[in-house]
Amino acid sequence: xxxxxSAPTLNDVAREAGVSTATVSRCLNxxxxxxxxxxxxxxxxxxxLGYTPNFAARVMAAKRSFTIGAIIPTMDxxxxxxxxxxxxxxxxxxxxTLLVSSSAYDPEAEREQIRTLVARGADGLLLIGHExxxxxxxxxxxxxxxxxxxxxxxxxxxxxxxxxxxxSAMRELADSVLAAGHRRVAMISGLTQGNDRALSRVEGVRxxxxxxxxxxxxxxxxxxxxxxxxxxxxxxxxxxxxxRPTVVMCGNDVLAAGALREAKGxxxxxxxxxxxTGFDDxxxxxxxxxxxxxxxxxxxxxxxxxxxxxxxxxEGTSAGQPVCISTHVVAxxxxxxxxxxx
Amino acid sequence: xxxxxSAPTLNDVAREAGVSTATVSRCLNxxxxxxxxxxxxxxxxxxxLGYTPNFAARVMAAKRSFTIGAIIPTMDxxxxxxxxxxxxxxxxxxxxTLLVSSSAYDPEAEREQIRTLVARGADGLLLIGHExxxxxxxxxxxxxxxxxxxxxxxxxxxxxxxxxxxxSAMRELADSVLAAGHRRVAMISGLTQGNDRALSRVEGVRxxxxxxxxxxxxxxxxxxxxxxxxxxxxxxxxxxxxxRPTVVMCGNDVLAAGALREAKGxxxxxxxxxxxTGFDDxxxxxxxxxxxxxxxxxxxxxxxxxxxxxxxxxEGTSAGQPVCISTHVVAxxxxxxxxxxx
Numbered sequence: 001x002x003x004x005x006s007a008p009t010l011n012d013v014a015r016e017a018g019v020s021t022a023t024v025s026r027c028l029n030x031x032x033x034x035x036x037x038x039x040x041x042x043x044x045x046x047x048x049l050g051y052t053p054n055f056a057a058r059v060m061a062a063k064r065s066f067t068i069g070a071i072i073p074t075m076d077x078x079x080x081x082x083x084x085x086x087x088x089x090x091x092x093x094x095x096x097t098l099l100v101s102s103s104a105y106d107p108e109a110e111r112e113q114i115r116t117l118v119a120r121g122a123d124g125l126l127l128i129g130h131e132x133x134x135x136x137x138x139x140x141x142x143x144x145x146x147x148x149x150x151x152x153x154x155x156x157x158x159x160x161x162x163x164x165x166x167x168s169a170m171r172e173l174a175d176s177v178l179a180a181g182h183r184r185v186a187m188i189s190g191l192t193q194g195n196d197r198a199l200s201r202v203e204g205v206r207x208x209x210x211x212x213x214x215x216x217x218x219x220x221x222x223x224x225x226x227x228x229x230x231x232x233x234x235x236x237x238x239x240x241x242x243x244r245p246t247v248v249m250c251g252n253d254v255l256a257a258g259a260l261r262e263a264k265g266x267x268x269x270x271x272x273x274x275x276x277t278g279f280d281d282x283x284x285x286x287x288x289x290x291x292x293x294x295x296x297x298x299x300x301x302x303x304x305x306x307x308x309x310x311x312x313x314x315e316g317t318s319a320g321q322p323v324c325i326s327t328h329v330v331a332x333x334x335x336x337x338x339x340x341x342x
Numbered sequence: 343x344x345x346x347x348s349a350p351t352l353n354d355v356a357r358e359a360g361v362s363t364a365t366v367s368r369c370l371n372x373x374x375x376x377x378x379x380x381x382x383x384x385x386x387x388x389x390x391l392g393y394t395p396n397f398a399a400r401v402m403a404a405k406r407s408f409t410i411g412a413i414i415p416t417m418d419x420x421x422x423x424x425x426x427x428x429x430x431x432x433x434x435x436x437x438x439t440l441l442v443s444s445s446a447y448d449p450e451a452e453r454e455q456i457r458t459l460v461a462r463g464a465d466g467l468l469l470i471g472h473e474x475x476x477x478x479x480x481x482x483x484x485x486x487x488x489x490x491x492x493x494x495x496x497x498x499x500x501x502x503x504x505x506x507x508x509x510s511a512m513r514e515l516a517d518s519v520l521a522a523g524h525r526r527v528a529m530i531s532g533l534t535q536g537n538d539r540a541l542s543r544v545e546g547v548r549x550x551x552x553x554x555x556x557x558x559x560x561x562x563x564x565x566x567x568x569x570x571x572x573x574x575x576x577x578x579x580x581x582x583x584x585x586r587p588t589v590v591m592c593g594n595d596v597l598a599a600g601a602l603r604e605a606k607g608x609x610x611x612x613x614x615x616x617x618x619t620g621f622d623d624x625x626x627x628x629x630x631x632x633x634x635x636x637x638x639x640x641x642x643x644x645x646x647x648x649x650x651x652x653x654x655x656x657e658g659t660s661a662g663q664p665v666c667i668s669t670h671v672v673a674x675x676x677x678x679x680x681x682x683x684x
Contacts, residue, residue: 010367025352025367067458075442076427078420085418088444092451097458099441100417102430109434116409116439120462228625257629264631283570287599289606289631 017045068096068310069117070126071110073195075102078282079226079252080128083150086303087126094311096123105225107194111136118143124314126150126306130157131196146313146320150306152197153324160313160320162306166197169295169327170204170249173277176293176329177247178212181337182275185209186220186245188234188255198223201251201279220245224255231258232265239266239274246274246338253278253285253294260288260334271336281330290333297327359387410438410652411459412468413452415537417444420624421568421594422470425492428645429468436653438465447567449536453478460485466656468492468648472499473538488655488662492648494539495666502655502662504648508539511637511669512546512591515619518635518671519589520554523679524617527551528562528587530576530597540565543593543621562587566597573600574607581608581616588616588680595620595627595636602630602676613678623672632675639669 014021019042027034027042034042068091072080088098099117103110110127114136117125125140125147137158140147149161177185187205190198202221209218222237224230231250235258238245250256256278263270270276270290278285278294285292302325312318356363361384369376369384376384410433414422430440441459445452452469456478459467467482467489479500482489491503519527529547532540544563551560564579566572573592577600580587592598598620605612612618612632620627620636627634644667654660 021367022363025363065462067462069441074427075417075423075430078423081417081420081423085416085444085446088417089446097443097455099411099443099459099462101439101441102427104427104431113439117441120407120409120441228629257625261629283599284626284629287570287603287626288629 012049013042013045016049017042064123064314065121066096067120067122068098068124068126068307068314069114069120069122070098070100071113071117072100072102072128073105074226075100076104076227078284079254079280080151082282083299083303083306086300087150087307088303090304090307091311094307096307096311096314105191105195107132114140118145124148124310126310127159128152129196130154130159130161131194146310148306148310148313148320150302152200153322155322155324160309160322162302162309162323162325164297164302164325164327166200167204167207169297170201170279171207172204172327173279173293173295173329174205174208174249175211176331177249177275177277177335178208180247180275180335182247183214183218183338184220184243184245185214185218185247185249186238186241187222187249187251188231188238188259189221189223189251190226190255191223198251205249226252226254228254228258228261231255232262233258235259235262235276236266239263239268244274247277247335248274249277251279253280253282253292256292256294256334257284257288260290260292271334273339275335275338277335285330286332293332293335294330295327296330298325301325354391355384355387358391359384406465406656407463408438409462409464410440410466410468410649410656411456411462411464412440412442413455413459414442414444414470415447416568417442418446418569420626421596421622422493424624425641425645425648428642429492429649430645432646432649433653436649438649438653438656447533447537449474456482460487466490466652468652469501470494471538472496472501472503473536488652490648490652490655490662492644494542495664497664497666502651502664504644504651504665504667506639506644506667506669508542509546509549511639512543512621513549514546514669515621515635515637515671516547516550516591517553518673519591519617519619519677520550520556522589522617522677524589525556525560525680526562526585526587527556527560527589527591528580528583529564529591529593530573530580530601531563531565531593532568532597533565540593547591568594568596570596570600570603573597574604575600577601577604577618578608581605581610586616589619589677590616591619593621595622595624595634598634598636598676599626599630602632602634613676615681617677617680619677627672628674635674635677636672637669638672640667643667 014024101113128151149159151163153163189202192199222234224234259276278292281294281296285294356366443455470493491501493505495505531544534541564576566576601618620634623636623638627636647665
């Protein structure tokens with residue numbers, strides 16, 4: 001099946017509309033040079049014949065495709081779900097449709113998906129994080145497709161971003177961990193390779209330790225993919241250390257949920273024997289027990305603001321203003337003072 | 343700024359490639375009628391000029407766009423995440439890129455998104471559930487875009503589906519609920535309006551009650567959106583009933599997580615005072631406490647099989663074979679015998 005079989009051609013459309021193929025081409029390529037009544041006639045012919053790519057119909061109806069693309073690292077957990085849904089809701093209110101692609105944290109996949117979305121006529125792209133091959137940005141510039149970076153705030157970066165400082169956000173949480181009296185700190189981080197958000201969160205923890213006068217040795221770090229099972233596995237490894245860390249700071253709530261699950265399985269009481277913290281404050285954080293002390297990221301606000309800014313860029317009313325979203329620590333039950341040294 | 347400003351035209355491409363605009367049009371519309379070397383020259387011109395929609399380039403490179411569209415009801419929780427990621431992984435191995443859109447359970451939004459994906463040249467579409475305006479199927483037929491339905495198995499339906507019987511799956515769980523001795527059964531269902539999966543799950547419960555000789559009155563039903571907070575709210579309402587139901591069967595794990603959260607808040611012990619069950623067996627189900635007794639849906643298997651079948655349909659090697667995925671009940675801690683009548 002598929003549209004490969006005897007799809008109607010430009011000539012069919014021309015015949016149906018009673019115009020020349022040149023006119024149809026003009027409708028496709030410079031609609032402004034074709035009078036409205038003719039455009040409508042061609043548009044109808046395109047529709048009635050089911051001419052595909054009926055991209056044509058859209059191009060004629062408006063020079064913009066009113067389609068926005070977003071490429072996120074994963075659909076496999078809730079990290080991006082909420083912000084993306086809000087991003088889409090706001091786009092829809094403004095007459096744009098969102099098409100989402102997931103790169104599975106693979107730069108090569110992201111590159112393909114960016115090309116696909118541009119090839120499909122996306123008016124603008126939402127990307128997660130700043131770190132990627134500069135060639136991709138050149139490609140987007142060459143095709144005049146505006147792009148906005150979210151989930152990260154870097155006013156100094158070449159691309160406008162709507163997000164927050166992952167380093168400062170995690171630094172604030174690490175400060176409260178230290179304030180609770182912890183000195184043997186472990187961190188289960190997401191893979192930092194190609195993930196500037198993950199790397200900044202580690203830096204946030206390091207900054208806090210450094211400011212507290214603790215040396216490099218004070219931090220035990222494990223990097224692992226953002227999956228519940230991986231968080232559980234890393235937690236088990238950390239609990240095998242002697243001396244044990246008194247707190248396990250996780251790069252996000254998904255890893256923390258895995259750590260809590262493993263703690264339960266190992267019969268280790270959280271927070272009495274070891275404290276665990278998360279990052280993101282996704283719904284999961286309030287449901288696990290003990291409820292997670294974590295960093296609240298206002299995902300919906302970020303998604304909506306990103307949509308407004310990207311649409312403004314697409315419509316040429318903004319060159320791309322960085323927007324900073326503020327996060328805060330949510331204190332629940334998973335962080336307490338360290339146990340008395342025994 | 344967007345691609346609206348001075349985008350290169352078909353004429354620019356023709357000039358650059360040293361061919362007539364007619365030849366460029368032919369490359370666009372019936373590439374098989376253009377000799378390879380010419381196609382390549384035009385393709386290069388298209389690329390070097392950054393001619394957009396450079397859809398053209400893809401159409402010339404292959405008559406297929408190698409893009410598959412999927413429209414899911416929501417991105418706001420993990421229900422579809424896992425299956426969709428597997429769907430995409432399988433597509434990628436076969437050289438296709440996935441573009442996802444979320445309808446927020448709004449039929450009108452879904453219709454727009456289907457049109458957008460077809461207009462963007464999608465080779466095929468994955469849709470969730472069978473229930474939608476027949477006009478949409480006519481539209482897809484007219485544009486010769488194959489579509490496959492997932493998350494639901496209905497061999498009798500006009501569209502091929504890859505999924506499971508929501509009714510039988512829930513019926514099996516309801517049978518074990520009755521086997522545990524429960525007679526006052528409540529259900530927190532998702533909104534059944536326009537959601538054939540939700541409706542079938544309710545039917546599954548009714549079938550089990552009927553087979554056990556219990557009348558309509560035995561089931562207290564609340565319908566609410568698939569959100570944790572809504573599940574919590576509905577659970578509170580059910581606990582206010584006198585007599586209380588002894589078990590609360592939830593339409594999915596998200597609602598069940600909300601019910602468990604509310605039970606904890608109300609100081610009601612699960613399963614000692616009331617049992618709670620879920621559906622889907624998303625990761626959440628194993629993390630909440632007590633861990634959820636639920637229906638395991640092999641989301642990854644469903645996603646991969648759906649991808650294989652849809653690609654076969656797009657490539658014309660299959661007319662669309664229904665594929666049935668088997669589910670099973672996972673017994674954890676949230677279901678037990680009802681408390682002794684006091």
